[in-house]
Amino acid sequence: MESQSEVESSHNSSETTNVAVHSWDDLTEGQQCCINWAGDQDWDLIKGYAKEHGPEVLFGVYTVLVDEDEWSVVSVLTAASQYGNAEMVKLTLEAGFDNKEAMFWAAGISIFNSDNSTILRLLLEHGLDPNMDLRFEGLWEKCSKNLLMVAAEKGHIDQAIALLDHGANMNKTMAVNGNVYSPLTVTASCGAHDIFRLFLTRGAIPTTDDVFDVFGYCLKACKGEHPNPSLSRDVAIKMVATLLHLGKPDSDVVRDIYNYAEPSRRDPTIFNITKHYLQGRPFCCYVCEALTAKERDKLLMCPCRNVAYCSRSCQVKHWREHKVHCRGPLNERGESEAMVKKRSKTGKGAAAGGADVGVAEGADGTGKNGKKGKKGKNSRGKKK
Ligand SMILES: [Zn+2]
Ligand SMILES: [Zn+2]
Incomplete structure (x- = not known):
C-alpha cells in the first residue's frame, strides 16, 4: 500500500517518529494525545485524529525503567493489546508502526492476558522476532522470560502455537541468577501438560538439566510439595510419561534419577513407568499416552511387544506407521504369529495386513476385544 511505504521511507530517513523515548516531553503533542486516549479506550478519537494529522501520531513510544525489576512501555499499540483491540493493533501496524520494544511488550501483554492469538499473530506478521531477548537488546537486564516461556507459564497453547509457527526456538534456555530455565521446564513447572507435549511433538530436545528438573518437579508434586497447584499428581504422572515417551531422554540420566531418588520421594506410578522405560518396555498407549487400557x-x-495401546481405535490409528517396523514374535521360519495364522487360513504367505490380525490377538483371551478385532479386520477386508 502506498501510505505504508511512505511511512517506511520516512522512518528509514532517520525520522524519529518510531523510536522509543524515555521522557514524556519528547513525544509530540499529537502522540501524547493518542496515548492518553488509548488509555481511556477512545479508539474512534484516535482513528479520526490519525486520519487528520497523519499516522505519526500513532507512533509515540515511551519506555519507563521504573527500577531494575520493572520495565514498562507506553504506546497506542501496547494499550490496544492490553484491551484486546485487535483491529486497533492491526491499524497501527499497517500505518507503519515498527518499534520492536513496543511490539515485544504488546505481544507479552496479549500472551499473558488470554489464549487468543489474533494480536500476537498480527505482531509476528509485522516483523516481531518470536525469539526476542530483552537482555541482548540491551533493554532490560533483569528479563527472565522470553515470549514462549510466558505462553508456557500461562498455559496458553494457541499463543505458543503462533510463536512456534513463526519460528520460536523451543530449545532456547535462559540463565537467571544461577538457574537455567527452558520452555520445557517452565511448562512442566506450571503443569501445562498440553504445551509440554506440543513442544516435544514439535521436536524439542530435553537436556539433562530438563530431565532432572521435570522429574524433580513431578516427584515433588506427587508429594503435594510443588508450589504451583496446576501440577497435580495426575498431571505430574502424565508429564513424566510424555517426557519418556516423546522426549526419549538418555537412559543413563533416567537411571541416575531412578537410582538416587530417596525411597520417600518415590511415587509408585512414576517409578513403574520409569522402570518400564529403562527396560525398553512400553508403558503407555503409543497414541494417546494413557497408562491403562479402556x-x-x-x-x-x-x-x-514393542508398542502398546489403550484401545483398538488407538492401535488402528498407529498401524499404518507401525506396520513398517512391526515384526511380531517370530517362529523358526521367521514368521510372526499373525503371518502363521493368515497362512493357515488362506494357504498363502502373509501380507502386510497380517500383523494387524496379530494385534487383535493381543487382545485375545479377553473374549470381547478379540472378537471385535476380528470383526474389524473382516469388514476392512471387504472394503478392499
Ligand atoms: Zn490410546
Ligand atoms: Zn508391533
Whole structure:
C-alpha cells in the first residue's frame, strides 16, 4: 500500500517518529494525545485524529525503567493489546508502526492476558522476532522470560502455537541468577501438560538439566510439595510419561534419577513407568499416552511387544506407521504369529495386513476385544 511505504521511507530517513523515548516531553503533542486516549479506550478519537494529522501520531513510544525489576512501555499499540483491540493493533501496524520494544511488550501483554492469538499473530506478521531477548537488546537486564516461556507459564497453547509457527526456538534456555530455565521446564513447572507435549511433538530436545528438573518437579508434586497447584499428581504422572515417551531422554540420566531418588520421594506410578522405560518396555498407549487400557487394567500389547495401546481405535490409528517396523514374535521360519495364522487360513504367505490380525490377538483371551478385532479386520477386508 502506498501510505505504508511512505511511512517506511520516512522512518528509514532517520525520522524519529518510531523510536522509543524515555521522557514524556519528547513525544509530540499529537502522540501524547493518542496515548492518553488509548488509555481511556477512545479508539474512534484516535482513528479520526490519525486520519487528520497523519499516522505519526500513532507512533509515540515511551519506555519507563521504573527500577531494575520493572520495565514498562507506553504506546497506542501496547494499550490496544492490553484491551484486546485487535483491529486497533492491526491499524497501527499497517500505518507503519515498527518499534520492536513496543511490539515485544504488546505481544507479552496479549500472551499473558488470554489464549487468543489474533494480536500476537498480527505482531509476528509485522516483523516481531518470536525469539526476542530483552537482555541482548540491551533493554532490560533483569528479563527472565522470553515470549514462549510466558505462553508456557500461562498455559496458553494457541499463543505458543503462533510463536512456534513463526519460528520460536523451543530449545532456547535462559540463565537467571544461577538457574537455567527452558520452555520445557517452565511448562512442566506450571503443569501445562498440553504445551509440554506440543513442544516435544514439535521436536524439542530435553537436556539433562530438563530431565532432572521435570522429574524433580513431578516427584515433588506427587508429594503435594510443588508450589504451583496446576501440577497435580495426575498431571505430574502424565508429564513424566510424555517426557519418556516423546522426549526419549538418555537412559543413563533416567537411571541416575531412578537410582538416587530417596525411597520417600518415590511415587509408585512414576517409578513403574520409569522402570518400564529403562527396560525398553512400553508403558503407555503409543497414541494417546494413557497408562491403562479402556475397561482393562493393562494395556493391549502388540505381538511384537514393542508398542502398546489403550484401545483398538488407538492401535488402528498407529498401524499404518507401525506396520513398517512391526515384526511380531517370530517362529523358526521367521514368521510372526499373525503371518502363521493368515497362512493357515488362506494357504498363502502373509501380507502386510497380517500383523494387524496379530494385534487383535493381543487382545485375545479377553473374549470381547478379540472378537471385535476380528470383526474389524473382516469388514476392512471387504472394503478392499
Ligand atoms: Zn490410546
Ligand atoms: Zn508391533
